[in-house]
Amino acid sequence: MDFGGRYIIGAPRVAVWAALNETAMLKAAIPGCHRIDWTGPDTLELEIKVNLGVVHPVFKGDLTLSNIVPAERYTLSGKGRGGLLGLAEGAADIVLSDHGEQTRLVFKAEGGASGQLIKLGKAMIGNAAQKVIDGFFERFGAAMGASVTPLPAEAEQGAD
Numbered sequence: 117m118d119f120g121g122r123y124i125i126g127a128p129r130v131a132v133w134a135a136l137n138e139t140a141m142l143k144a145a146i147p148g149c150h151r152i153d154w155t156g157p158d159t160l161e162l163e164i165k166v167n168l169g170v171v172h173p174v175f176k177g178d179l180t181l182s183n184i185v186p187a188e189r190y191t192l193s194g195k196g197r198g199g200l201l202g203l204a205e206g207a208a209d210i211v212l213s214d215h216g217e218q219t220r221l222v223f224k225a226e227g228g229a230s231g232q233l234i235k236l237g238k239a240m241i242g243n244a245a246q247k248v249i250d251g252f253f254e255r256f257g258a259a260m261g262a263s264v265t266p267l268p269a270e271a272e273q274g275a276d
Contacts, residue, residue: 120208120224123253126263129212132219133187135260136210145256150174158184164196188212223249 125132135141139160143149148165155161160179165172175196183191193207208225250266257264 118224118226119249120222121249121253122223122267123221124215124263124265124267125219125221125253125257125260126265127219127260128217129214129219130187131260131262132212132221135256141256141259144259145252147251147255158182183209221253223253225249 127135139152139154143152146152146162146164150163150165152160152162155178158181160181161177162179163174163176165174177194177196179192179194181190181192183189189209189211191207191209193205195205206225208223211222213220213222253264253266
């Protein structure tokens with residue numbers, strides 16, 4: 117399953133980068149996040165309650181940052197354990213670039229699930245994941261005190 121989006125954030129790139137690496141900002145932006153802590157220089161641990169429509173599993177997960185180019189990009193990989201529901205895992209590439217005095221953020225992710233989660237259906241999981249992503253950037257901007265404008269689908273095609 118693939119997800120993603122492109123956003124213009126009303127703040128300089130270095131400020132967006134700093135906020136993307138601050139656990140208080142991430143906790144405020146991730147719906148259902150009970151806890152997120154750095155466990156190493158490029159690893160995080162989190163606990164999140166996810167709304168999948170008919171069920172609301174609590175996932176405990178580990179996140180790893182790789183391919184890090186400060187204030188420009190990184191890959192965020194994670195695995196979540198949902199108890200009896202199974203596992204969810206994914207990876208996301210986050211790329212920042214200047215957009216005047218603002219920041220253009222491109223987010224491309226892919227993920228999957230196993231166990232009972234996959235039985236819920238890819239469409240339900242995909243819709244829930246995309247809502248989480250869109251909501252994340254909206255709340256991220258609010259936590260930063262910056263506007264966040266999603267780019268429309270037609271603007272995404274030739275923007276690379």
